[in-house]
Amino acid sequence: MGRELTQKIRLRPYIAATSAYLGGHWNCFAEAAFSPKPESLVSNMSSAAASVVNSAESGLASRALSARLSEAYRVVRDETERRAAPLSAEDQVVQSMPDASPAKWHRAHTTWFFEQFLLGPHRPGYQVFHPDYAYLFNSYYVSAGPRHTRAARGLLTRPGADDVTAYRRAVDEAMLALFAEADEATLHKLAPLVEVGLNHEQQHQELLLTDILHAFAQNPIPPAYDRAWRLPAADRSGDDWVDLPEGIHAIGHAGESFHFDNEKPAHRALVGPVKLARHLVTNAEWLEFMADGGYRTATLWLMDGFAAAERDGWEAPGHWRQGEDGAWRIMTLGGLQAIDPDAPVCHISYYEADAYARWRGKHLPTEMEWEVAARAGHLNDAFGLVWQWTRSSYSPYPGYRAIEGALGEYNGKFMVNQLVLRGSSCVTPADHSRLTYRNFFYPHHRWQFTGLRLADYDV
Incomplete structure (x- = not known):
């Protein structure tokens, strides 16, 4: 890919944050929900970068980095499925406006990203899950090939939500196998690409919810994604x-x-x-x-x-x-x-x-x-x-x-x-x-x- 992506991106410490990350971390759901401090995030990420470099120098980087990549990958991918879990198959198809996308499309597009930019170029002999999925689930990457019309994503009743689940599982298995099989040099080459892919998926995790909320808001009989959801009051402490x-x-x-x-x-x-x-x-x-x-x-x-x-x-x-x-x-x-x-x-x-x-x-x-x-x-x-x-x-x-x-x-x-x-x-x-x-x-x-x-x- 030429220069290292975004100037030597390093892997985040997802392992340390796993319990908080998976444990209902949205601030909207509970007063005591996990709320990160940006300064600590920067500090923790810097420490994680240093740990990867130090372990590379000690000769233990290959397995340590493989484990770190695998855990980071699982945490983010599982979170997408957790967010989609309350949705029915019908919920996952709807597209309420051209700017929004169906939930199953978000799940599939983020999967295509790993297949397109990691598995295809870096796992010898990898065969794509379905030859038409690149056309259906590419978003705006012109360099990656032709794309289905954005405004018509909601017309795609097939593949269904279960098919997308199978797609995600197959790509997840291939990605975890790639982490397990790759040598040290390959893992260090993959790490920044994986980091981009995981952050890309986190962006779509937010869009999955804002898009389904927009769809639900068009319904004359207003459905709920989670009845416990509340937006907390703003903090009014301190001078104005x-x-x-x-x-x-x-x-x-x-x-x-x-x-x-x-x-x-x-x-x-x-x-x-x-x-x-x-x-x-x-x-x-x-x-x-x-x-x-x-x-x-x-x-x-x-x-x-x-x-x-x-x-x-x-x-x-x-x-x-x-x-x-x-x-x-x-x-x-x-x-x-x-x-x-x-x-x-x-x-x-x-x-x-x-x-x-x-x-x-x-x-x-x-x-x-x-x-x-x-x-x-x-x-x-x-x-x-x-x-x-x-x-x-x-x-x-x-x-x-x-x-x-x-x-x-x-x-x-x-x-x-x-x-x-x-x-x-x-x-x-x-x-x-x-x-x-x-x-x-x-x-x-x-x-x-x-x-x-x-x-x-x-x-």
């Missing part, structure tokens, strides 16, 4: 605002722990003076915006945003429903629930977030402002509740170069017309968040767990 004085700050990922190529190169940028809201905007605050006619006041909105609101009939955040009694409710993974005034508002587009900020006489922060404040520990709920819109366009950092080969299509070609979100959400896998992570969506998208915090330049 955090001052960031003017200064030059480090931005982006430094070091050898895992990162995507869009988080590099690390560089320095001028940030401030600015104040950032310590707290996320809540449903109670959003209801005030609605009551004041925020969705009908064109002067608060960007032109494209107001056009989208009129065209699509936005009167409230996504998945909100108003009953005959006038009360608003929200469709959640736990079914239709009353609006919790203390929970962070979510399922909002960039356009809505920007309009709300204008209504408050504030702004959305830039991604650099967010990163500096989060790195200093100033932001409540930076991770684990909702992704937070920034006003930064999704663009390459100075000196960015996409990695070579088909995986170079992973990030770079999307760097136009999208906005950056920072943090992580309640359905983001527990160890898939870090300070430098750059999520991105188009400004009209609002089916993800997306919210906001404010910035103020009147300092």
Whole structure:
């Protein structure tokens, strides 16, 4: 693949995190659920990288790395199946809009990734599970061959959910055999590719849930994915605002722990003076915006945003429903629930977030402002509740170069017309968040767990 992927990606310590990872780690499900601290994640990943290097020097790397790869692979792959387990075969076929994908497609696509980029090139004599699956389950990798139309994924009643399960099992067996049979040099070559594949699958674990929630929200008889699901209240402790004085700050990922190529190169940028809201905007605050006619006041909105609101009939955040009694409710993974005034508002587009900020006489922060404040520990709920819109366009950092080969299509070609979100959400896998992570969506998208915090330049 040319240069090492994302500048010497190293394997994460999944083994140490296995019990917490598999034990109901979504922050949404229980007050005591596992909630990672990004700083500790970086420290742990650096230690894992060092342990792999040290064991290589001691001559024990082959079996140690094989075991580590196998365990990491099993943990992530099992988590995908755990998330899909509550879904019926019918649930797994539905596609509610072109931007979403069926659950069985997510399960199959992440499997194709390992077959395409690891088993095919690196396991001699490997035969693909089905000759047509590459066409059906490739997403956007033009270099990897032709693809089925994205908007028509929901028309694929075959292969069925059970067929996808068989596909996953066959590829899992082949991957574990590859780890067991490969020599030390091959394992070190495979490790960064496996790391990318596992992080790619974790991204689809989140999408699997946001996509099925969008599908359930179209149902007039609202189903529930898990009746126990709740989004916790936002943390309102501490002062309302955090001052960031003017200064030059480090931005982006430094070091050898895992990162995507869009988080590099690390560089320095001028940030401030600015104040950032310590707290996320809540449903109670959003209801005030609605009551004041925020969705009908064109002067608060960007032109494209107001056009989208009129065209699509936005009167409230996504998945909100108003009953005959006038009360608003929200469709959640736990079914239709009353609006919790203390929970962070979510399922909002960039356009809505920007309009709300204008209504408050504030702004959305830039991604650099967010990163500096989060790195200093100033932001409540930076991770684990909702992704937070920034006003930064999704663009390459100075000196960015996409990695070579088909995986170079992973990030770079999307760097136009999208906005950056920072943090992580309640359905983001527990160890898939870090300070430098750059999520991105188009400004009209609002089916993800997306919210906001404010910035103020009147300092």
